[in-house]
Amino acid sequence: MRYRVLTAALAATAALQFACPANAADLEVIHWWTSKGESAAVSQFAKALDNDGHGDKWVDSAIALGETARSTVMQRVLGGDPPAAAQFNPGRQYEELISGGKLLDLTDIATAGKWDQVIRPKAIGSACLVDGHWWCVPVNIHSNYWAWYSKPVFAKAGVPEPKSLADFIAAAPKIKEAGLIPFAIGGDGNGWQIQLLFQDMVTEALGVAKRDEMYTKKSAEIAGGPEMKGVFTQLRTLKQFTDNGYANRNWNDTTNLVITGKAGLQVMGDWARGEFAAAGMTGVKDFGCMIGLNEAKPVVSTDGDIIVFFKQNNPDVEAAQKRLAALLISPEVQVAFNNAKGSMPVRGDVDMSTADPCMQKSLKAVEDPANIVTATNRFITENTNQQLNELVAQFFADDSMTADDATAKFATIIGNSD
Amino acid sequence: MQRSWRHRFHLPAVIGTIPMILVAVGVFVIGIGFSLLWSFTSSKLFPSYDFVGLAQYRRLWADNRWLVSVNNIWFFGLMSIACNMVFGYLLAVFMDQRIRQEDLFRSIFLYPFAMSLIVTGLVWQWVLDPNLGLQAAMRNLGWSSFSFAPLVDANTAIYALVVAGIWQGSGVTMAILLAGLRGVDEEIWKAARVDGIPTWRTHVSIVAPMMKGAFATAFVLQCVGVVRVYDLVIAMTGGGPGIATSMPAVYVIQLITVRQNVGQGMAAATMMLVPVLVVLAFSGLVLWRRKRRQEAAT
Numbered sequence: 178m179r180y181r182v183l184t185a186a187l188a189a190t191a192a193l194q195f196a197c198p199a200n201a202a203d204l205e206v207i208h209w210w211t212s213k214g215e216s217a218a219v220s221q222f223a224k225a226l227d228n229d230g231h232g233d234k235w236v237d238s239a240i241a242l243g244e245t246a247r248s249t250v251m252q253r254v255l256g257g258d259p260p261a262a263a264q265f266n267p268g269r270q271y272e273e274l275i276s277g278g279k280l281l282d283l284t285d286i287a288t289a290g291k292w293d294q295v296i297r298p299k300a301i302g303s304a305c306l307v308d309g310h311w312w313c314v315p316v317n318i319h320s321n322y323w324a325w326y327s328k329p330v331f332a333k334a335g336v337p338e339p340k341s342l343a344d345f346i347a348a349a350p351k352i353k354e355a356g357l358i359p360f361a362i363g364g365d366g367n368g369w370q371i372q373l374l375f376q377d378m379v380t381e382a383l384g385v386a387k388r389d390e391m392y393t394k395k396s397a398e399i400a401g402g403p404e405m406k407g408v409f410t411q412l413r414t415l416k417q418f419t420d421n422g423y424a425n426r427n428w429n430d431t432t433n434l435v436i437t438g439k440a441g442l443q444v445m446g447d448w449a450r451g452e453f454a455a456a457g458m459t460g461v462k463d464f465g466c467m468i469g470l471n472e473a474k475p476v477v478s479t480d481g482d483i484i485v486f487f488k489q490n491n492p493d494v495e496a497a498q499k500r501l502a503a504l505l506i507s508p509e510v511q512v513a514f515n516n517a518k519g520s521m522p523v524r525g526d527v528d529m530s531t532a533d534p535c536m537q538k539s540l541k542a543v544e545d546p547a548n549i550v551t552a553t554n555r556f557i558t559e560n561t562n563q564q565l566n567e568l569v570a571q572f573f574a575d576d577s578m579t580a581d582d583a584t585a586k587f588a589t590i591i592g593n594s595d
Numbered sequence: 596m597q598r599s600w601r602h603r604f605h606l607p608a609v610i611g612t613i614p615m616i617l618v619a620v621g622v623f624v625i626g627i628g629f630s631l632l633w634s635f636t637s638s639k640l641f642p643s644y645d646f647v648g649l650a651q652y653r654r655l656w657a658d659n660r661w662l663v664s665v666n667n668i669w670f671f672g673l674m675s676i677a678c679n680m681v682f683g684y685l686l687a688v689f690m691d692q693r694i695r696q697e698d699l700f701r702s703i704f705l706y707p708f709a710m711s712l713i714v715t716g717l718v719w720q721w722v723l724d725p726n727l728g729l730q731a732a733m734r735n736l737g738w739s740s741f742s743f744a745p746l747v748d749a750n751t752a753i754y755a756l757v758v759a760g761i762w763q764g765s766g767v768t769m770a771i772l773l774a775g776l777r778g779v780d781e782e783i784w785k786a787a788r789v790d791g792i793p794t795w796r797t798h799v800s801i802v803a804p805m806m807k808g809a810f811a812t813a814f815v816l817q818c819v820g821v822v823r824v825y826d827l828v829i830a831m832t833g834g835g836p837g838i839a840t841s842m843p844a845v846y847v848i849q850l851i852t853v854r855q856n857v858g859q860g861m862a863a864a865t866m867m868l869v870p871v872l873v874v875l876a877f878s879g880l881v882l883w884r885r886k887r888r889q890e891a892a893t
Contacts, residue, residue, distance in 0.1 A: 244853045245853075247853070248852035248853045251640060251852065251855065252852060255640075255641070273639060273640040273641060273855065274640075277640075277641055364835055364836055364837075365833065366833070367833070367834070367835075367849075367853075368835070368837065420725075420726070421725050421744055421747045421748075422724060422725045422726035422744075422747065423747070424746060424747035424832070424835055424836040425720065425724070425746075425747075425832070425833060425835065558639075558855070559853065559854055559855050560639075560854045560855060560856045563849070563853060563854045564658075564660075564854075567659070567660050567837070567838050568659070570835065570836070570837040570838065571659070571663075571749075571837035571838045571839070572837070573836075573837060574749040574835065574836035574837030574838075574839060575749040575750075575836075575837055575839065576749075586659065593654075
């Protein structure tokens with residue numbers, strides 16, 4: 178009798194142990210969400226997976242700087258030890274991972290979750306839907322077309338708050354006279370922040386249609402045209418309004434200059450909003466946001482982040498990966514993540530009434546397809562992207578390089594891009 | 596000349612060097628072979644065998660950043676090797692004056708070499724950052740017009756790298772040259788003194804030529820260090836501002852890992868191998884000729 182109870186108890190514990198975590202898995206996720214606002218956002222993903230009721234565990238691999246994180250992922254894949262999941266920007270960064278058969282096909286859970294219907298606008302889904310298969314999960318929509326400014330700085334300099342980049346350039350000398358940095362920018366990671374600014378200016382100068390034509394047709398003619406020379410000239414103008422500590426500064430330290438009222442304005446994607454939120458600021462009285470480089474012509478780009486899942490040759494892990502994929506796009510997780518991150522959710526059927534005034538602007542703009550700008554990453558490979566980074570960063574750093582020279586080099590890169 | 600094969604190759608010696616031979620063949624020869632092979636292909640992220648001839652080399656030499664990198668390595672190499680040898684020799688002479696606390700000084704001068712360049716590079720970056728380091732400190736002390744920020748200016752950043760390179764490399768040059776100096780027989784100094792030759796003249800005309808071996812060792816070490824300079828640049832400037840301090844090794848790693856362009860990266864790596872091969876071939880030729888002359892003499 179005594180033994181029978183003991184055996185039953187043992188059997189029960191053994192069964193319990195196998196029943197629950199038999200198919201649980203630890204999932205390592207590599208991402209570059211390392212700033213204060215970003216880590217608050219990514220912890221929402223981790224919390225959701227840890228509490229999914231299957232005993233799965235989020236193993237966080239945060240690597241600062243996008244290009245470093247992406248190259249780490251690629252080296253892990255080449256070495257045959259890919260992480261369970263990894264962050265990329267929607268576009269061509271992971272096209273070789275798809276064609277090389279490295280990614281887990283998510284089509285079955287996408288069909289079950291009706292991703293093709295809930296994800297809006299369609300351009301967001303198309304980054305993951307390749308040849309009828311879903312290869313990744315879009316988790317947010319970020320727009321690169323934003324400028325953030327400090328209201329106290331403009332008040333102190335006695336200039337009106339800007340409604341366009343031209344307004345700002347007109348006001349900048351006054352801010353400089355007031356002993357503040359008019360224009361905040363950083364040159365880390367091969368100059369990606371400068372290229373972000375540059376791409377915003379390109380769209381503004383060429384207009385969406387001509388810009389898309391330049392990238393899709395690889396038109397050296399448009400790329401070498403007078404509008405582009407104007408962009409480079411304006412970029413040189415902006416440079417004189419920066420401080421000389423920009424060279425190695427990362428984007429969130431740059432945002433911090435605006436947050437602390439040391440600098441006037443920063444052009445950066447809406448992930449910067451997460452930094453203001455993490456600093457306890459709202460977009461009503463402390464800081465202002467300018468959508469696009471001209472409030473009269475609001476634009477929203479289809480940038481953002483996607484998560485890919487790598488094939489693992491272990492059915493338990495793959496089941497857990499699919500559970501995570503479904504969680505990432507579920508309405509509750511989307512709201513919690515995007516509110517912390519400063520981005521828009523990828524689905525239109527969620528309640529964003531808690532969003533701040535800046536996000537309300539973009540939620541309004543995204544309704545009109547004419548305001549939507551395709552992300553530059555959709556057109557160009559990482560190779561071309563880095564060449565553009567280098568060109569723009571070199572032009573920004575080296576005052577002896579003329580706008581004509583830079584325009585000619587830009588045309589060569591676009592003409593030779595693949 | 597009648598030595599048999601067995602005399603030339605001692606069995607234990609052969610067995611002892613087998614691991615080294617395996618590593619050399621496996622890592623270097625095969626690795627270099629694949630680099631060369633892939634430099635003729637259109638490999639992007641994943642290596643492929645789609646041969647495109649010299650297309651990658653043409654793209655490489657048309658790439659602005661590669662040209663800047665090549666210019667930089669020449670400038671950095673010539674400046675830092677020349678200064679390292681001069682400073683290293685002067686330091687060695689100074690240390691050879693039978694000074695007190697010699698061990699302490701030697702440790703201080705060798706310390707930069709013993710530490711990781713990533714750490715020291717970061718410290719240099721902080722010291723030279725206009726908002727954190729020397730400039731900010733001087734301005735806080737009241738010298739508000741003080742301006743010293745070489746790393747953030749595209750024209751001066753390379754000089755800051757050279758200075759950091761000298762700071763790092765002159766200590767080890769000193770150690771090697773000091774060993775060479777100590778190897779010079781005391782009697783030679785005495786003889787020179789008896790003959791009334793000034794000290795500097797003894798150094799230049801007698802002692803330095805006797806230290807040929809030590810100079811060659813220090814020089815080769817410096818050259819190898821220059822060709823593969825990577826961590827110093829990454830820690831101090833990341834290749835910037837813009838691309839002003841990009842170096843070939845930084846370029847190769849960037850192409851392969853970030854730009855997902857293995858073919859062109861391998862072409863750049865192969866180009867980096869060329870000067871090394873030229874130096875090796877030259878020294879091989881010199882050795883071979885010397886040997887022939889010796890054989891002719893006997």
